Amino acid sequence: MQDGTVQNRSRDILFMQQALMQARHAWTLGEVPVGAVVVCEGEVIASGYNQPIGTHDPTAHAEIRALRAAADILGNYRLPGCELYVTLEPCVMCAGAMIHARLARVVYGATDPKTGACGSVLDLFAQERLNHHTEVTGGVLADECGELLRAFFAERRRAAQALRQAGRADS
Numbered sequence: 001m002q003d004g005t006v007q008n009r010s011r012d013i014l015f016m017q018q019a020l021m022q023a024r025h026a027w028t029l030g031e032v033p034v035g036a037v038v039v040c041e042g043e044v045i046a047s048g049y050n051q052p053i054g055t056h057d058p059t060a061h062a063e064i065r066a067l068r069a070a071a072d073i074l075g076n077y078r079l080p081g082c083e084l085y086v087t088l089e090p091c092v093m094c095a096g097a098m099i100h101a102r103l104a105r106v107v108y109g110a111t112d113p114k115t116g117a118c119g120s121v122l123d124l125f126a127q128e129r130l131n132h133h134t135e136v137t138g139g140v141l142a143d144e145c146g147e148l149l150r151a152f153f154a155e156r157r158r159a160a161q162a163l164r165q166a167g168r169a170d171s
Contacts, residue, residue: 015085015107022048032050036087048063063097092124107140108136110142
């Protein structure tokens with residue numbers, strides 16, 4: 001049984017690394033670096049990265065974009081047997097979409113203490129009254145996922161401070 005656990009952990013790391021690639025792409029576009037991949041039968045079938053700023057769409061989270069792409073590929077909004085890997089704990093909107101899609105499993109990296117819906121703020125997946133229950137695994141490559149977000153926001157703060165200082169110098 002331990003071999004299966006090690007194998008599952010290695011698999012989770014592999015797919016989370018692919019989600020991290022999507023997150024890094026979001027950063028290059030000036031978006032908050034969150035990435036997601038949908039896995040079906042051991043293969044990545046869809047991916048997404050945050051793009052609400054560029055698309056002017058508050059629903060353009062990495063998870064939603066990946067779910068939409070997977071649904072298009074499979075020809076069904078229901079995604080039973082599929083797993084979603086995402087670098088940041090899903091928000092309520094994304095968690096609701098995942099439950100509605102009937103995902104078998106959600107795997108996330110860093111926790112989100114402000115809007116996390118897998119236990120940090122609330123746990124939508126633990127609601128016993130729901131008609132579908134999705135397995136949730138958190139903390140996969142949490143340090144790497146969290147560091148990417150910390151570095152992004154630190155860079156944004158430095159850039160904003162430089163602009164403020166430049167504005168004072170012009171005065």
